[in-house]
Amino acid sequence: MNRRLFEHIRHQFRLDLHGIHGIAHWSRVQYFGLKIAKEENARPDVVKLFALLHDSQRVSDKYDPEHGNRAVAFAHEIRGELFDLDNHGFDLLCEALAEHSNGLTEADVTVQTCWDADRVDLGRIGVYPNTKFLCTSTAKDPAFIHRAWAMTRYADKPLNNFVINP
Numbered sequence: 001m002n003r004r005l006f007e008h009i010r011h012q013f014r015l016d017l018h019g020i021h022g023i024a025h026w027s028r029v030q031y032f033g034l035k036i037a038k039e040e041n042a043r044p045d046v047v048k049l050f051a052l053l054h055d056s057q058r059v060s061d062k063y064d065p066e067h068g069n070r071a072v073a074f075a076h077e078i079r080g081e082l083f084d085l086d087n088h089g090f091d092l093l094c095e096a097l098a099e100h101s102n103g104l105t106e107a108d109v110t111v112q113t114c115w116d117a118d119r120v121d122l123g124r125i126g127v128y129p130n131t132k133f134l135c136t137s138t139a140k141d142p143a144f145i146h147r148a149w150a151m152t153r154y155a156d157k158p159l160n161n162f163v164i165n166p
């Protein structure tokens, strides 16, 4: 991920950047996603893009069923200009974006990793992650869920290790 991409997404974001779908959330989705990706042999490049893009087109912090599809359209618009990804990786990214809030669990492991990274970051709204909605054995591990809960329960700042390359 690069600084230009991050800045572009940040500037067009319609909601509160410090809200429940803002930068702190993006940073933890990246963190959890890279941890899961390492264990599951998923693609970290796709996971990093998912973390930045998946909630980028929200128009509400509440029910917003089309935000995944809008994120797909946005990804098409900026691909090649603000990020590069091979066709297979882009297909995975688009599937992960389109379906991330639809409760599915069956998909390619990279897509599953993206979904799990988002679904374990629920402590910020006081919800303990439920294994029923998780896909990978890494994310379903009770110790992993507990660590995620502990990290997210009172978290409101982006993680220090949020990776944005200049």
Ligand SMILES: [Fe+2]
Binding pocket: 021, 025, 029, 054, 055, 118
């Ligand atoms: Fe999210």
